[in-house]
Amino acid sequence: MYRILVGVETDEDRAMAQASMIESLPGASDEVTAILVHVFQDNPEGRSTPQLDGVRHAAAAFDEHGIDYEYYEASGEPAPELIAAADELDVDMLCLSGRKRSPTGKVVFGSVTQSVILGTDRPVVTVSPDE
Template sequence: MYRILVALDTDVARAESQASTIESLPGSTEDVTAVLTHVFQDNPDGRSVQQLDGVRHIADRFDEAGIDYEYYETSGEPAPELIEAATALDADMLCLSGRKQTPTGKVIFGSVTQSVILETDLPVVTVSPGE
């Protein structure tokens, strides 16, 4: 059995790509527990992780596929919080979906995916954003 920390936000297309990737991993879906995770940076409405569109979508899909999942939410800077959560939750790997950015945009705004890849010792599966 292995645990996958799945970093999600409100984007349903990215969540769909992540769900497809996890469902296609070798082995039985019974051997997977996905930790559906969101790092809140700004949450004026006081929403919980279960209320985010991307999270609800992937949870529904995993219900249909028979994949176990749990929820995790935290606040702060996404990259360090995701790495810390993966360690605290004893994850075996992380699944991220980046945003399409120009090279200049990545330099100016940074990339959570790139930061996580460079800072963690765990395997990271990166998924292309859905079209």
């Protein structure tokens, strides 16, 4: 059994790219549990992870393909919280979908994906939605 942390934002296209990658794994419907994780930085509406558009679409795709999944949420800075969740949940891999940014944009705004890759010793797969 493989446990994969799926760091999901509200963006539906990125979430679907992540779901598609996981669905493509050999034996996904029998051997994989996807853990849909969202890190709230600001949540004035008080929503929970299953209420987010990206998460709902990924969960629907997993339902359609018979892939087990769980929800997990945290609050704080995304990169350290994703790394902590991966450790706490003892996942086998992380699946992230980054934004396209210029090198300057990464310096100014940071890159969650880059920070996670550099901050964990677990395998990280990154995907991007089809253009």
